[in-house]
Amino acid sequence: MTAGIRHDDLRRRNRGLVIAAVRRAGQPSRTEIASTTRLSHSTISAISADLIDEGILAEAKAGEHANARRGRPQVGLSLNPEAATVIVAVLSLNELSAATINYSGGLIAEESRTLATATISRDDLIAELVAMLCRLTAGMEGRARPLRIVLAIQGITDADARTMLWSPITPHKDVPFAEILERKLGIPTTVENDCNMMAVALRWRDPARYRADFIAILLSHGIGMGLVLKGNLFTGTRSSGGEFGHVIHRPDGALCRCGRRGCIEAYAGDYAIWRNAQGKSELSTPEDGVQPEDMKQLAERARAAEGPEREAYRKAGTAIGYGIGSLFALIDPAPIAFVGAGAAAFDLLEPAIRAAIAETAGGQHSDAIAFDTIPDELPLIRQGCAMRALTYVDQEIFADGYPASPLLQADIA
Amino acid sequence: MTAGIRHDDLRRRNRGLVIAAVRRAGQPSRTEIASTTRLSHSTISAISADLIDEGILAEAKAGEHANARRGRPQVGLSLNPEAATVIVAVLSLNELSAATINYSGGLIAEESRTLATATISRDDLIAELVAMLCRLTAGMEGRARPLRIVLAIQGITDADARTMLWSPITPHKDVPFAEILERKLGIPTTVENDCNMMAVALRWRDPARYRADFIAILLSHGIGMGLVLKGNLFTGTRSSGGEFGHVIHRPDGALCRCGRRGCIEAYAGDYAIWRNAQGKSELSTPEDGVQPEDMKQLAERARAAEGPEREAYRKAGTAIGYGIGSLFALIDPAPIAFVGAGAAAFDLLEPAIRAAIAETAGGQHSDAIAFDTIPDELPLIRQGCAMRALTYVDQEIFADGYPASPLLQADIA
DNA sequence: AAGACTTTTTTCGAGCCTCGAAAAAATAGT
DNA sequence: ACTATTTTTTCGAGGCTCGAAAAAAGTCTT
Numbered sequence: 001m002t003a004g005i006r007h008d009d010l011r012r013r014n015r016g017l018v019i020a021a022v023r024r025a026g027q028p029s030r031t032e033i034a035s036t037t038r039l040s041h042s043t044i045s046a047i048s049a050d051l052i053d054e055g056i057l058a059e060a061k062a063g064e065h066a067n068a069r070r071g072r073p074q075v076g077l078s079l080n081p082e083a084a085t086v087i088v089a090v091l092s093l094n095e096l097s098a099a100t101i102n103y104s105g106g107l108i109a110e111e112s113r114t115l116a117t118a119t120i121s122r123d124d125l126i127a128e129l130v131a132m133l134c135r136l137t138a139g140m141e142g143r144a145r146p147l148r149i150v151l152a153i154q155g156i157t158d159a160d161a162r163t164m165l166w167s168p169i170t171p172h173k174d175v176p177f178a179e180i181l182e183r184k185l186g187i188p189t190t191v192e193n194d195c196n197m198m199a200v201a202l203r204w205r206d207p208a209r210y211r212a213d214f215i216a217i218l219l220s221h222g223i224g225m226g227l228v229l230k231g232n233l234f235t236g237t238r239s240s241g242g243e244f245g246h247v248i249h250r251p252d253g254a255l256c257r258c259g260r261r262g263c264i265e266a267y268a269g270d271y272a273i274w275r276n277a278q279g280k281s282e283l284s285t286p287e288d289g290v291q292p293e294d295m296k297q298l299a300e301r302a303r304a305a306e307g308p309e310r311e312a313y314r315k316a317g318t319a320i321g322y323g324i325g326s327l328f329a330l331i332d333p334a335p336i337a338f339v340g341a342g343a344a345a346f347d348l349l350e351p352a353i354r355a356a357i358a359e360t361a362g363g364q365h366s367d368a369i370a371f372d373t374i375p376d377e378l379p380l381i382r383q384g385c386a387m388r389a390l391t392y393v394d395q396e397i398f399a400d401g402y403p404a405s406p407l408l409q410a411d412i413a
Numbered sequence: 414m415t416a417g418i419r420h421d422d423l424r425r426r427n428r429g430l431v432i433a434a435v436r437r438a439g440q441p442s443r444t445e446i447a448s449t450t451r452l453s454h455s456t457i458s459a460i461s462a463d464l465i466d467e468g469i470l471a472e473a474k475a476g477e478h479a480n481a482r483r484g485r486p487q488v489g490l491s492l493n494p495e496a497a498t499v500i501v502a503v504l505s506l507n508e509l510s511a512a513t514i515n516y517s518g519g520l521i522a523e524e525s526r527t528l529a530t531a532t533i534s535r536d537d538l539i540a541e542l543v544a545m546l547c548r549l550t551a552g553m554e555g556r557a558r559p560l561r562i563v564l565a566i567q568g569i570t571d572a573d574a575r576t577m578l579w580s581p582i583t584p585h586k587d588v589p590f591a592e593i594l595e596r597k598l599g600i601p602t603t604v605e606n607d608c609n610m611m612a613v614a615l616r617w618r619d620p621a622r623y624r625a626d627f628i629a630i631l632l633s634h635g636i637g638m639g640l641v642l643k644g645n646l647f648t649g650t651r652s653s654g655g656e657f658g659h660v661i662h663r664p665d666g667a668l669c670r671c672g673r674r675g676c677i678e679a680y681a682g683d684y685a686i687w688r689n690a691q692g693k694s695e696l697s698t699p700e701d702g703v704q705p706e707d708m709k710q711l712a713e714r715a716r717a718a719e720g721p722e723r724e725a726y727r728k729a730g731t732a733i734g735y736g737i738g739s740l741f742a743l744i745d746p747a748p749i750a751f752v753g754a755g756a757a758a759f760d761l762l763e764p765a766i767r768a769a770i771a772e773t774a775g776g777q778h779s780d781a782i783a784f785d786t787i788p789d790e791l792p793l794i795r796q797g798c799a800m801r802a803l804t805y806v807d808q809e810i811f812a813d814g815y816p817a818s819p820l821l822q823a824d825i826a
Numbered sequence: 827a828a829g830a831c832t833t834t835t836t837t838c839g840a841g842c843c844t845c846g847a848a849a850a851a852a853t854a855g856t
Numbered sequence: 857a858c859t860a861t862t863t864t865t866t867c868g869a870g871g872c873t874c875g876a877a878a879a880a881a882g883t884c885t886t
Contacts, residue, residue: 420841420842421842453844456845481853484852484853484854485853486852
């Protein structure tokens with residue numbers, strides 16, 4: 001059952017709150033922090049003094065604030081970029097990339113390479129990943145040693161974010177990436193779904209728009225979704241959840257890559273749009289080799305004239321729209337970001353999406369539902385991973401206070 | 414943004430925790446409470462002494478514990494039934510009922526009456542409700558004065574649980590029941606969806622089975638759902654949410670009571686099963702007058718022999734199954750309780766439900782999904798309302814400590 | 827340029843809260 | 857009657873947050 005609050009939890013939570021306020025606001029003064037956290041000035045003063053002593057926060061240089069008001073000038077607090085380091089890695093179709101990131105979110109180094117993910121052996125896949133991360137972290141010791149790895153994958157992870165249960169980009173299942181990386185590199189690791197990381201990133205990029213409730217939908221070869229509800233990333237109870245692409249659109253409908261029939265993806269995934277545009281049967285085997293370039297041309301033809309291409313996009317939009325509508329019957333309408341190469345053809349999808357939503361229970365206000373499109377998913381996924389890794393450091397390591405962190409201890413001596 | 418924890422919040426939360434522990438366990442000793450809350454014995458001792466002083470908790474009589482172990486015997490703590498009173502009311506098709514409940518959940522008094530909900534005027538509906546609650550609370554003053562009303566309705570409420578936005582049982586919309594009752598009776602009120610209250614009740618009835626994640630589905634004239642995810646009742650962001658009955662099963666399919674087409678309810682609601690069994694078109698207007706007795710006979714005929722009746726149940730099961738499967742694609746499989754008169758015909762639905770789930774993404778483990786049936790929904794709804802009202806009193810009133818409560822103040826003088 | 831004014835930040839003592847250790851209480855065994 | 861055992865209370869210590877007051881660091885005014 002729920003645990004009680006002990007006295008020392010209090011400090012920990014309030015330290016975490018101060019760190020979070022600084023990460024969010026960028027360079028807030030102590031006064032600003034006091035007002036956002038509703039803690040007293042004295043408390044903020046004490047906590048921030050500790051955090052500065054520990055090298056987690058830093059005071060901004062005096063000259064930086066331009067707004068010359070009367071009174072003692074506010075001193076901005078910022079994250080000390082050198083307080084920590086984290087690693088992000090993204091495994092996607094035929095590509096592996098990774099980067100080291102400093103505590104304030106800045107890029108230190110990055111690397112990426114193409115990889116035949118569909119055919120590579122399990123051991124080679126793991127070896128490539130480990131090797132890349134070893135190269136990136138070579139020479140980073142002491143305080144520069146990364147405190148956290150976040151690996152984003154296309155596919156499903158377990159609820160503890162430790163194992164890739166299944167992925168469309170590789171035949172290998174149940175790969176315990178977190179355990180492997182922790183053993184090889186000695187750095188705590190989580191494995192996250194790429195769409196969930198997109199959602200996390202959107203919250204940081206535009207908190208005004210993507211605040212408490214919103215949806216990120218990835219349109220690419222497959223269809224993925226990241227869902228934020230009441231300010232929390234929504235994950236399944238046993239897995240990363242949110243398999244929006246495999247919600248059933250039409251029972252006994254088109255054949256999906258997953259082997260089932262009638263999934264949304266079987267109408268709206270790249271391969272499905274392609275299949276429909278070619279006039280092939282909806283029951284024909286999904287093709288893996290549809291290239292982004294193919295899709296671009298397909299979209300061009302669809303824009304140019306009425307025809308099977310346009311019809312294929314219409315069907316895709318309808319499937320997505322009904323899916324969103326069903327989701328809206330369970331939760332309430334929220335802003336939606338369409339991410340990925342498929343979002344470049346959003347103009348072709350939108351009318352059908354809106355029309356389908358209007359047919360559903362969530363559709364009373366279908367005109368008011370806001371859509372955004374973001375064609376390039378990789379930067380978004382990376383940013384999400386980085387923020388996830390950094391907030392972990394914020395809350396699970398730095399909030400705990402000095403003596404608990406041997407790495408920092410060394411710094412004082 | 415998130416508020417900091419102040420020093421006095423600490424006591425409030427820990428008091429709430431102790432009260433919750435007692436409500437859950439029934440008659441735990443201080444030692445047990447200390448171990449479930451993980452607070453120290455001294456803290457529990459201090460808090461429970463306060464709570465006993467305030468008349469919220471009471472020590473059990475000495476002789477009640479039979480297990481004669483060595484050492485000082487444990488003293489059970491229990492809720493003082495007279496610490497407070499709450500009211501529950503349930504508005505359902507053609508029936509209004511209400512009860513007063515004491516602090517330990519016992520029934521004090523109840524009343525119910527039939528009401529032509531479909532045709533009654535808005536003012537009369539409100540007047541009936543107010544009158545019933547006034548009768549029930551007559552003479553309850555001082556400490557006996559109810560501290561909370563929870564009204565359950567079939568239909569949708571706003572996110573603040575103050576207004577009935579829409580209900581299938583009455584044409585009246587946007588009825589601000591909470592405001593009305595607060596003005597007329599002066600008691601804080603919330604308006605809740607009936608299926609959500611069913612879910613709340615299941616958690617209290619069988620916490621081992623219905624713990625963190627489960628689903629309650631109401632099968633009656635319409636189809637409703639209450640969803641608990643990660644230990645929290647899941648509601649929409651702007652409304653009570655969970656309109657499972659209006660998730661689309663087949664685009665452009667059967668005509669639903671809500672005016673749209675292809676909703677799950679349009680296949681699985683009583684009226685839909687009836688319509689299909691009669692061989693009527695799926696686009697024919699839903700009939701309101703299908704009686705429970707009719708459905709019983711329909712089920713009998715379906716059990717007796719293959720025919721349109723059995724087929725109608727099969728279609729209903731398929732719709733429900735696909736709906737559950739789509740839900741399972743977004744969240745993970747969880748135990749499901751089927752509640753209501755329709756659950757009495759669950760034997761007719763189950764094969765089709767399981768077959769449909771197996772066709773969906775959530776269906777890998779469709780055999781393992783646990784189903785329960787509970788034919789009588791009213792007691793469940795009531796219990797849910799009672800627990801909701803009481804935990805409100807626990808956490809929002811009694812956790813705050815003595816001086817804040819003028820009603821209790823009077824008791825000391 | 828000096829003093830007045832304003833705003834931010836720090837300091838300091840008070841008041842709570844939880845905790846651990848020790849004491850007290852209450853009962854069963856011997 | 858005395859010991860062992862377990863529960864509960866008591867008590868002092870240590871921390872934390874808070875409000876008020878003081879200190880700090882500027883701008884504005886004359």
